[in-house]
Amino acid sequence: MQRILIIDDDEDIIETVGSLLKFEGYNVDFATTTEQGVEMIKNAPPDLVLLDIMFPDKKTKGFDAAGEIKAINPNLPLFVFTAINREYAFDFSKDDIKADEFINKPVKVDRLVEKIKQYI
Amino acid sequence: MQELSPIESSAFKSLNEVIRWFIDLRWMACIGVSLVLLFSHFLFSFYLQYKILAITTLVLVLLNSTYSYYFYRYKKQYLQRREIHLFFQVQIIGDYILLLVLVFFSGFMVNPLIFFFVFHIIITSFLFTTRIVSLYTTCLVFVIGTISLLQYFKILPVYPLFTNNSSISTQVMLVQTAGFSFLLIITAYLTTSIINKIDARGKQFEVELNRYKSLDKIKSNFILQVTHEIRGPLAAISGFHEMILRGITGEIKDHTKEVITKADRRTDNLLIIIGEMIDFAYMKSSDDSTFTTKELSVRKIISENISNVSIRAEQEDVHLSVACPRHLKIKTNRDLINIILGNLLFNAIKYTETGGNVSLIASEKGHEIHFVVEDTGIGICDDEIEKVFDEFYRSRRARVLEKDGTGLGLSIVQKAVNALQGRIIVYSKEGKGSSFHVFLPAYIEKGKIPGGENAEDFNN
Numbered sequence: 038m039q040r041i042l043i044i045d046d047d048e049d050i051i052e053t054v055g056s057l058l059k060f061e062g063y064n065v066d067f068a069t070t071t072e073q074g075v076e077m078i079k080n081a082p083p084d085l086v087l088l089d090i091m092f093p094d095k096k097t098k099g100f101d102a103a104g105e106i107k108a109i110n111p112n113l114p115l116f117v118f119t120a121i122n123r124e125y126a127f128d129f130s131k132d133d134i135k136a137d138e139f140i141n142k143p144v145k146v147d148r149l150v151e152k153i154k155q156y157i
Numbered sequence: 158m159q160e161l162s163p164i165e166s167s168a169f170k171s172l173n174e175v176i177r178w179f180i181d182l183r184w185m186a187c188i189g190v191s192l193v194l195l196f197s198h199f200l201f202s203f204y205l206q207y208k209i210l211a212i213t214t215l216v217l218v219l220l221n222s223t224y225s226y227y228f229y230r231y232k233k234q235y236l237q238r239r240e241i242h243l244f245f246q247v248q249i250i251g252d253y254i255l256l257l258v259l260v261f262f263s264g265f266m267v268n269p270l271i272f273f274f275v276f277h278i279i280i281t282s283f284l285f286t287t288r289i290v291s292l293y294t295t296c297l298v299f300v301i302g303t304i305s306l307l308q309y310f311k312i313l314p315v316y317p318l319f320t321n322n323s324s325i326s327t328q329v330m331l332v333q334t335a336g337f338s339f340l341l342i343i344t345a346y347l348t349t350s351i352i353n354k355i356d357a358r359g360k361q362f363e364v365e366l367n368r369y370k371s372l373d374k375i376k377s378n379f380i381l382q383v384t385h386e387i388r389g390p391l392a393a394i395s396g397f398h399e400m401i402l403r404g405i406t407g408e409i410k411d412h413t414k415e416v417i418t419k420a421d422r423r424t425d426n427l428l429i430i431i432g433e434m435i436d437f438a439y440m441k442s443s444d445d446s447t448f449t450t451k452e453l454s455v456r457k458i459i460s461e462n463i464s465n466v467s468i469r470a471e472q473e474d475v476h477l478s479v480a481c482p483r484h485l486k487i488k489t490n491r492d493l494i495n496i497i498l499g500n501l502l503f504n505a506i507k508y509t510e511t512g513g514n515v516s517l518i519a520s521e522k523g524h525e526i527h528f529v530v531e532d533t534g535i536g537i538c539d540d541e542i543e544k545v546f547d548e549f550y551r552s553r554r555a556r557v558l559e560k561d562g563t564g565l566g567l568s569i570v571q572k573a574v575n576a577l578q579g580r581i582i583v584y585s586k587e588g589k590g591s592s593f594h595v596f597l598p599a600y601i602e603k604g605k606i607p608g609g610e611n612a613e614d615f616n617n
């Protein structure tokens with residue numbers, strides 16, 4: 038079974054997206070901080086990562102974490118999963134972020150699965 | 158060099174112009190004094206210390222030549238503030254001394270040239286702090302007073318301006334000196350206090366400028382925060398709805414399913430409304446702010462926007478179709494083009510009834526990319542078509558068909574189209590459908606978001 042790691046500080050998102058993905062037949066792990074997530078990727082690499090951008094300690098923490106994750110394994114599919122859909126809100130370009138897909142929160146699970154299937 | 162604030166650096170830049178001005182003025186003084194000397198010598202035969210006066214003028218010419226040499230030599234370089242100040246000090250002290258020598262040997266208090274000291278004091282107050290101006294004024298008053306007293310006690314000789322010296326007594330000169338000193342002090346006091354007031358205002362502007370800059374930052378952060386704070390919980394709500402609808406929480410009755418579906422739909426609408434409001438706020442508050450552009454694949458942009466609305470189209474049973482040449486590229490701003498296409502697509506789906514069609518076609522037309530968003534929806538009636546781009550305007554049929562909506566979507570679209578230097582045209586027939594044609598330049602280097610109130614209307 039393919040394993041998906043969700044890194045998000047919002048536990049409700051982990052619960053909803055996690056259980057919806059489990060229902061679709063994926064194995065789901067989660068981390069509530071990027072540090073924990075990066076550690077988990079190092080120890081037991083998942084098949085795909087869903088990464089939030091805004092964390093309580095830093096607004097663009099997910100961007101930094103994306104770089105770290107891609108440095109560990111550039112081939113690991115990484116989806117940035119964020120409620121912010123505009124570049125102007127970030128002050129920098131999506132092209133600078135090392136992510137395979139940008140998924141806007143909320144997302145219907147069908148669409149998410151469709152995207153996931155393109156990678157794993 | 159220390160970092161200067163914009164206002165300081167503009168003042169700093171103008172200092173260079175002041176130096177140039179000084180040099181020009183001094184040349185005029187040289188010419189003036191020389192002419193006066195020549196005329197008085199050859200035409201009026203005044204009894205003057207021509208030798209000393211000529212030497213003084215010559216010194217002035219030499220000094221000014223040196224100043225202009227340094228000025229043009231270092232013009233291109235950024236001098237330190239302190240160096241420029243030193244340069245000014247040297248010039249001003251030199252001018253004071255030369256003027257003093259000049260008037261001393263040509264009648265002193267009787268010579269009208271002595272009033273040029275007032276002019277010097279004014280200039281000094283523009284350039285230096287109150288402390289330095291007071292120092293200069295005090296020294297000047299002291300020197301003039303001393304000379305006058307020494308002349309009064311016949312320790313220093315009097316060099317009269319006119320041949321007939323008897324009419325001017327040193328006593329009168331002493332009184333004149335006192336009056337003149339008073340004039341100098343008043344001038345120094347008045348000018349420095351005026352300058353200080355102007356400076357205080359300048360500093361206030363600087364504070365305001367910084368405040369606006371930080372407000373701008375707060376605004377951006379606010380948008381970021383609001384998006385996250387509102388969308389985050391809504392995303393969770395939407396997720397919980399989906400969990401229930403999918404039966405993860407257990408089997409649900411049909412009625413419950415219906416209710417939750419409605420709740421989910423309203424949640425989705427709310428998300429759209431929040432998105433519109435944030436985009437609207439961005440477009441409104443970013444007047445005259447520049448944005449950057451990037452070369453983007455039109456096909457990719459279209460597919461992103463289509464996938465954003467595909468679920469909605471499925472729910473509404475609206476058929477989506479797309480046509481776009483594979484290698485079509487556009488250099489533009491990603492946010493703005495997403496705002497345009499996203500809103501037009503979303504509107505088209507929203508106002509098209511079950512079983513209808515929505516299409517997005519992109520093509521190249523000369524230097525423009527032509528986008529057409531067409532639907533078989535409710536259309537817009539003729540008397541309303543001119544208002545659809547107005548802020549908060551929703552057509553009668555739109556309000557009937559869909560309760561939720563801000564009426565901002567098309568107004569945002571138009572602002573974004575204007576910002577990207579394009580144009581938008583709408584054709585519509587009530588009950589048959591609408592088509593929105595957007596023409597965007599294929600290549601723009603950067604752009605500005607124009608002022609919200611004066612944005613041109615391109616609809617017809």
